[in-house]
Amino acid sequence: MITTDICIVGAGPVGLFTVFEAGLLKMRCHLIDALPQVGGQLSEIYPQKPIYDIPGYPEVKAQELVDNLMKQIEPFNPSFTLGERVDYLAKQDDGSFVITTSDKTKVHAQVIVIAGGLGCFEPRKPVLENLENFEGKGITYMVKDPEQFRDKKVILAGGGDSALDWTIFLSDVAEKVTLVHRNETFRGAPDSAAKVFDMANNGKIDLILSSNLTKIAGNGHLQSVSMKNKAKEEITVDADYLIPLFGLSPKLGPIAEWGLNIDKNAIEVDTTDYSTNVERIYAVGDINTYENKLKLILCGFHEAALMCHSAFKYVYPDQKLSFKYTTVNGVNAF
Amino acid sequence: MVTFEVEDHDGNRQPIEAPDDMGLSLMEVLKASEYPVLATCGGMALCATCHVEVLEGKDGLGDATDPELDQLEGLPEMYDTSRLACQIRISDELEGAVFKLRGEDQ
Numbered sequence: 254m255i256t257t258d259i260c261i262v263g264a265g266p267v268g269l270f271t272v273f274e275a276g277l278l279k280m281r282c283h284l285i286d287a288l289p290q291v292g293g294q295l296s297e298i299y300p301q302k303p304i305y306d307i308p309g310y311p312e313v314k315a316q317e318l319v320d321n322l323m324k325q326i327e328p329f330n331p332s333f334t335l336g337e338r339v340d341y342l343a344k345q346d347d348g349s350f351v352i353t354t355s356d357k358t359k360v361h362a363q364v365i366v367i368a369g370g371l372g373c374f375e376p377r378k379p380v381l382e383n384l385e386n387f388e389g390k391g392i393t394y395m396v397k398d399p400e401q402f403r404d405k406k407v408i409l410a411g412g413g414d415s416a417l418d419w420t421i422f423l424s425d426v427a428e429k430v431t432l433v434h435r436n437e438t439f440r441g442a443p444d445s446a447a448k449v450f451d452m453a454n455n456g457k458i459d460l461i462l463s464s465n466l467t468k469i470a471g472n473g474h475l476q477s478v479s480m481k482n483k484a485k486e487e488i489t490v491d492a493d494y495l496i497p498l499f500g501l502s503p504k505l506g507p508i509a510e511w512g513l514n515i516d517k518n519a520i521e522v523d524t525t526d527y528s529t530n531v532e533r534i535y536a537v538g539d540i541n542t543y544e545n546k547l548k549l550i551l552c553g554f555h556e557a558a559l560m561c562h563s564a565f566k567y568v569y570p571d572q573k574l575s576f577k578y579t580t581v582n583g584v585n586a587f
Numbered sequence: 588m589v590t591f592e593v594e595d596h597d598g599n600r601q602p603i604e605a606p607d608d609m610g611l612s613l614m615e616v617l618k619a620s621e622y623p624v625l626a627t628c629g630g631m632a633l634c635a636t637c638h639v640e641v642l643e644g645k646d647g648l649g650d651a652t653d654p655e656l657d658q659l660e661g662l663p664e665m666y667d668t669s670r671l672a673c674q675i676r677i678s679d680e681l682e683g684a685v686f687k688l689r690g691e692d693q
């Protein structure tokens with residue numbers, strides 16, 4: 254079990270900055286995010302978009318802001334669990350919590366901070382009968398460990414950059430890679446699209462264009478995937494794995510079941526310290542709601558600072574916190 | 588004012604009247620009419636959660652832009668009639684059109 258002072262659910266910009274504010278007060282953080290990378294909406298939805306309302310930056314690209322936040326929290330050595338959704342929360346007798354993720358990782362913490370933004374980014378799923386039965390048994394929506402696909406027959410579906418990139422990457426790992434795409438052309442990066450066409454021409458991969466997935470079959474584990482082209486001809490391809498890559502969409506998910514006061518998909522908080530109705534659980538950033546709430550990165554940063562000063566009493570019950578400017582002590586690691 | 592119809596996820600159709608001189612997008616009108624449109628990115632053609640199908644009146648809409656097609660093509664289901672509601676401006680060309688909600692609800 255991972256042990257930490259503060260467990261932060263969500264590694265978006267606000268979750269990341271919470272590590273900095275906590276670190277200044279000598280509180281250690283562990284972050285969990287359902288996405289395989291940090292950055293939340295900034296990295297997932299708009300990495301290349303310029304942002305103009307971060308103090309001190311007349312203009313900064315979303316991904317650059319995330320990279321800088323990572324640099325800023327480096328001295329505090331946070332630990333991460335990425336690619337796993339936080340599912341359960343269990344209160345311990347001493348008031349602390351144990352969090353369990355979708356992959357059964359457990360984290361013990363004195364304080365929980367929900368910085369879950371719009372919720373979990375969940376994969377968009379193709380409409381296929383029996384899909385759920387094969388999830389984790391051949392169907393996966395994310396490539397966490399490419400080695401899982403070594404010497405296997407893999408079918409990827411989708412036409413965006415991630416479908417192209419993973420097709421190229423897995424062609425060197427898997428026994429056979431097939432890419433199924435609804436159209437004749439790709440709108441992803443032209444370089445990657447050209448490479449995929451090249452690989453198909455050289456027989457390195459199979460490319461099935463103008464086709465949609467229609468059926469999956471197997472006995473306990475996926476064995477074949479069927480698809481139909483525009484002329485309604487159906488073909489079936491043997492497969493150990495199917496990786497549908499149709500992007501992600503946010504859903505509030507399991508946090509809704511934790512007994513927190515929720516209003517329209519957001520967690521109600523007390524604006525003096527952004528605490529929720531459950532002691533030792535705080536909510537900061539886009540996931541919380543209060544009168545006049547603004548869903549801005551700037552506001553989330555402010556909330557993180559106040560929240561950490563309040564959480565100090567749970568992590569160091571015997572110490573009194575006296576406020577000092579960061580410039581007084583500098584940014585000192587533990 | 589312009590009047591068009593909207594078919595929700597359950598197949599119910601209802602007429603909507605919207606001002607055609609305020610530069611509103613179809614996504615904004617759908618939200619204002621309390622349809623459960625997620626519209627995560629706020630209308631920047633970055634999230635595709637405002638996906639609609641144009642059942643009637645496609646000709647009045649003009650072609651989808653590249654960023655719009657980029658998003659639509661990333662979806663598990665895309666139809667010849669698919670559009671992003673946030674990229675459709677409300678204008679008198681929409682008179683009599685019929686839209687079906689396809690995007691994710693809240």
Ligand SMILES: Cc1cc2nc3c(=O)[nH]c(=O)nc-3n(C[C@H](O)[C@H](O)[C@H](O)COP(=O)(O)OP(=O)(O)OC[C@H]3O[C@@H](n4cnc5c(N)ncnc54)[C@H](O)[C@@H]3O)c2cc1C
Nearest residue numbers: 263265266267286287293294339369370372373538539550
């Ligand atoms: C297109 C667009 C443009 C924007 N432009 C600006 C701008 O210019 N300026 C500005 O200030 N704001 C802007 N915003 C808003 C800004 O992106 C948000 O305010 C900010 O991302 C909120 O940060 P966050 O850390 O609270 O949440 P998020 O960025 O949403 O991150 C939350 C993270 O929590 C994870 N998560 C949620 N639930 C779970 C769970 N159960 N288990 C594991 N992980 C979980 C999610 O996977 C996600 O990574 C924009 C938003 C969009 C969509």
Ligand code: FES
Nearest residue numbers: 630632635637673
């Ligand atoms: S609201 Fe995001 S694409 Fe339309």
